[in-house]
Amino acid sequence: GAVVSQHPSRVICKSGTSVKIECRSLDFQATTMFWYRQFPKQSLMLMATSNEGSKATYEQGVEKDKFLINHASLTLSTLTVTSAHPEDSSFYICSARDSRDWEDTQYFGPGTRLTVL
Amino acid sequence: AQSVTQLGSHVSVSEGALVLLRCNYSSSVPPYLFWYVQYPNQGLQLLLKYTSAATLVKGINGFEAEFKKSETSFHLTKPSAHMSDAAEYFCAVSHAGYSTLTFGKGTMLLVSP
Numbered sequence: 007g008a009v010v011s012q013h014p015s016r017v018i019c020k021s022g023t024s025v026k027i028e029c030r031s032l033d034f035q036a037t038t039m040f041w042y043r044q045f046p047k048q049s050l051m052l053m054a055t056s057n058e059g060s061k062a063t064y065e066q067g068v069e070k071d072k073f074l075i076n077h078a079s080l081t082l083s084t085l086t087v088t089s090a091h092p093e094d095s096s097f098y099i100c101s102a103r104d105s106r107d108w109e110d111t112q113y114f115g116p117g118t119r120l121t122v123l
Numbered sequence: 124a125q126s127v128t129q130l131g132s133h134v135s136v137s138e139g140a141l142v143l144l145r146c147n148y149s150s151s152v153p154p155y156l157f158w159y160v161q162y163p164n165q166g167l168q169l170l171l172k173y174t175s176a177a178t179l180v181k182g183i184n185g186f187e188a189e190f191k192k193s194e195t196s197f198h199l200t201k202p203s204a205h206m207s208d209a210a211e212y213f214c215a216v217s218h219a220g221y222s223t224l225t226f227g228k229g230t231m232l233l234v235s236p
Contacts, residue, residue: 049213049228099166109174110155110217112224114167
């Protein structure tokens with residue numbers, strides 16, 4: 007149980023294009039999902055908290071117009087990197103919290119490697 | 124505010140030796156504590172968690188951790204390392220009613236034959 011998937015696992019795009027990453031909770035409902043960014047050999051940096059049916063909450067320093075988050079259902083959140091630039095290249099990881107879990111455990115997806123040329 | 128300190132960015136052990144990865148936390152309220160493992164180019168997998176029940180927590184793959192309030196620690200141990208344990212390990216803290224995790228910087232475990 008508690009499986010989270012991400013798609014795509016790897017994407018290469020040209021500078022200036024937009025890329026959408028999907029995060030799905032496969033066997034549970036997730037009122038809350040999270041998006042992280044991880045640079046090589048570093049820890050995870052929380053970008054935003056995504057709540058189903060409402061606007062995402064972005065961490066300080068994260069551009070909400072550049073990283074669009076949509077959480078339209080209890081099992082799906084999407085992150086769209088708009089007008090991507092090489093500095094947006096990174097490993098993006100989502101996590102989801104089971105709505106029934108009072109212990110606030112986050113289950114993580116396998117990550118998406120974004121390379122912007 | 125809450126924070127996590129993982130002592131040692133790299134820990135090297137021989138196969139069969141004891142694994143000890145250190146984690147100290149800071150939290151103004153009773154914490155929830157987690158250990159996650161990350162293999163190269165993969166997401167994080169939950170190893171174990173402490174959420175105010177038993178202070179000695181057993182997880183997957185033979186790992187366990189003990190919550191010590193007096194020392195504000197939650198160190199991860201395994202009696203005998205396997206080559207397959209080589210990975211990055213992250214300690215994280217949260218607390219009831221606040222679902223955001225605060226991660227430590229991670230510890231890379233290296234296992235030699």
